[in-house]
Amino acid sequence: MTRITVWDGANCVGGNKILLQDRDVSLWLDFGQNLNRLMDYYEEFIKPQRSRGLYELFVMGLLPPVRGIYHERFLQDYLFDEWQAHLDGVDGVLLSHAHCDHAGDLQYLREDIPLICSAESALLLRALQDSGREDSGTILVRRFEQKNGEFQTLAWNRKETPLATFRPVHVVDGDPEPMQSFWTQLPEERHTKCDVRPLQQLNGSVNGHRVRFFPIDHSIPGAGAWAVETEAGWVVYTGDLRFRGERRHLTEHFLQEAARLQPVALLMEGTRVDRAGSGYTEDDVQARFSELLKHHAHRLVVANFSMTHLERLQRVWQCARENGRQLVVNPKDLYLLHAWRISGRELPLEDGSLRLYQGVGKPPADAWEKSLHQHYGDLCITAQDIARSPQDYLLCFGYFDLNELPYLKVSDGVWIQSFSEPMTEEQRVDDARLNRWLQRFGFTRYPTRGDADEETVPLHVSGHASGEELAHVVETIRPRKLIPVHTPAPATFLERFSGICEVVIPEIGKEIVL
Template identity: 30%
Template sequence: MKIVIYDGANTIGGSKIHVEECNNGLFLDFGMNFAKYSLYYEEFMSERTARGIYDLWHLNLLPKLNIYRRDLIPRDLVNEVTRYPKVPANAVLISHAHLDHVGNVALLDENISIVGSPTTIAILKALNDTSGGGSHFGMEIPYYKVKKNKDSEGYILEADKKSHYPSRKVILSEAISSFHDFLFYRPGQESPKAKKIIPSDVKSLNDEDLGFEIKAFSVDHSIYGATAYIIEGDVSLAYTGDFRLHGKSGNETRKFIREAKNASILITEGTRTGREEHENVSEQEVYENALKIVEEAKGLVIGDFSARNFERLESFKEIAEKTERELIVTAKDAYFLHALKMVEGVDRLKGLRIYGNFKASQQKWEELVVWSNYAEYYISPFEIRKNQEDYILCFSFYDMPHLLDVMPNGGTYIYSSSEAFGEEQEFSFLRLWNWLQYFGFEVHGFRINGYGKPIFEKGLHASGHISREELRGIIDEVNPDYIIPVHTENPMWFRNNWGEKAVVLRNGESWEV
């Protein structure tokens, strides 16, 4: 078995791992490396989609391989790309729906199947539906817009407005037949002239031969649907993806750990190995701490947590019920919860309200899915304004302008998400602080110091990643022959703890066993 870490060897995110044996190959994730992207791009400056993968290729933001969609390669890049190897790739195994693990999958050759849990695929489909085109291609999963040459030289690419949307072959970790209608439905395609999604095959891992025996295991993470994999070839390999023990589904992670004891190779994340941490906040502690704040809160409460952190959303829903308030989510949140319902059959929107913001028109996904199915859930900002003490509003920094319609008279703001990880994010927190001060909010979770820098409080956010000490215990429990660290800024921690058993690779390096 040959393993190549193409990206993510010494950064948190950007995981791109290739496993090859007997002319069969798999990618384990194929994510965006935000650390590398940030060297060249920022929020309002991204790759030029009219040039396909040209910018990403020349800035070394993609592995130099001949594995990308033909329609994304402009004519002046074709000869260069074809000089590079075309490694075997029967499929890409997606661990979860965070872009640092899946954000470059849409660039891969369209014949490469995607493997993931039904929940992960549903979230990715909802991301695509609601992206509105986006500034890069990362959202185009599982369906995508075909690109064609706009000019005769083939330098400029544009979406083919006449072509329907092809979709990739989808391989689910478990079979769910009722999911197909949602997977191949694009809101608005009812019109005879509208472009439609061209259905592809949907199989389950048990029904598909990918050259390896593959077992998928649900694990606990800060997004639903997270999956770890065990791959059986001549040797057995276990891949954790991102995982933890301190969420509500920690027992699922334990099941994977028990199975991983038979693996010879463990490829594991090490997000928190470079951090000196003396406490490991659990999701239960976050719930309890936030509940105490809301119980004492006067006026409107705003809960700010990461997009698609549905476990945290459900915690705030429970807090709302206990404090006799109603939880209000955005229309986009509602669409994602609808997508989860299509997979799991659980109506997580029941008992929630949907914020009806003032805008000129609704996009098709909101008009035809959210409004059509949940119109009675909508609540206007004026209604919130009249009875502010009755609600918890799920808003983040980018929703702040809508507060000018609600006009809060003070209130409580709970920041329940990750800390800033760059200078631009620090500026965003300063702007957020200005909004909150304007409306007179009592702020929990962070504050701005005298130098204009955000200072974060503990206890209102639980990491999506396993703590360093728990990871040490898991590796000792699994006791693999070899450990390959990824998704970490401190790969040498593994060498220091397990000596030669730790195979520390740099990006692009290969290792065979």
């Protein structure tokens, strides 16, 4: 019997945790963090008390109450006894892409549960983890101890071994061999105290079930859709998809291939099912950036966009090069680019057009940053250097870099906000704060007002397919059952697609039998 249970990501955008069970196989399709629900209850100063285990996350509806998939040590002290399901084993997590709302809760899963994804996703996750606040979770899982009823990671300077272990990671594309030296690299003192596991390659099946990965276009490299062969037929999962970036032909290719599988079920994202598309693409965004750089040839230009949107970063870099400027990035940006290059992407990191911003009084402290400086130390540039000829640079800065502005000594810069409009109250407060900084330092802001993707010529396009494009997906693939996920409007699926296939609106924790 083939069963699909949506444990999170129904009737909301993000936090996808979908369980697919068939005969002797159990697979999760993504295990993301539901950021919206997290923010409903928490903020900077009220956080889930991870040091006490997972109890609070279950009670607050932030993790599925499924026994057998979490680190047992997190469950010991504060006993949760309202389990709704039990899994004896999990064969893997099929990850669609490395965004937090799809990968963010992997940190809670047992370290023997394999992660299966594209090489790009694996390396970006590794880079995000290395450079993140916690160096434990997605790939590297550290051991904990309980002290006075609290969980603490065992410090790296402890004598016993292992202090940490690598989660098994299988990549579905590319040869993992050239990636191994980056993948298995830890600073020497940690290396000897960790069960280091090389990247493995997936040979097209999990526990005898054929699985297929289709690379598609989205706002992060390495995104893909999945198809799993079950007793009932093929089950297809889109992850997040769009038709506006450099890989849009791959999204089309996925539709053709998925249609040939004649799937019994299609789990499809519907972030923008209620929205019409503007028709603009990343090419238009790039052209608009170029136009602004030409128009403001004598001023410092700062671009702010999502850190993991590396396609946009590469396009902005291209604009800088064409306009005789150097692109200045933060250490985290460069570390992501470095990881992306190791996954096989060709990037001219050393052709003189890229510089590494060296913040005021911020020498590299962490292991990842030190290794970055070993590779790219020559690219360093400081605020003082930039202040001497600001018109020669394009800076990739974000909200958290605002306190570098005083050191740039600029009074007439240009700030390009390449995001969609602020949606939540907190985002609006942050946006107002950003504006005050920009006013104080005399920046002109683009878009001048409102939504960057609603401008006549946009400075941002969405990472998600529009309503018409989603109709194109359904009409091409023509599944027997269509299950909406990652959408604020599942009812729209009923209205729009009931004539083409059976629409099944998922309920949290309720099995859909195929």
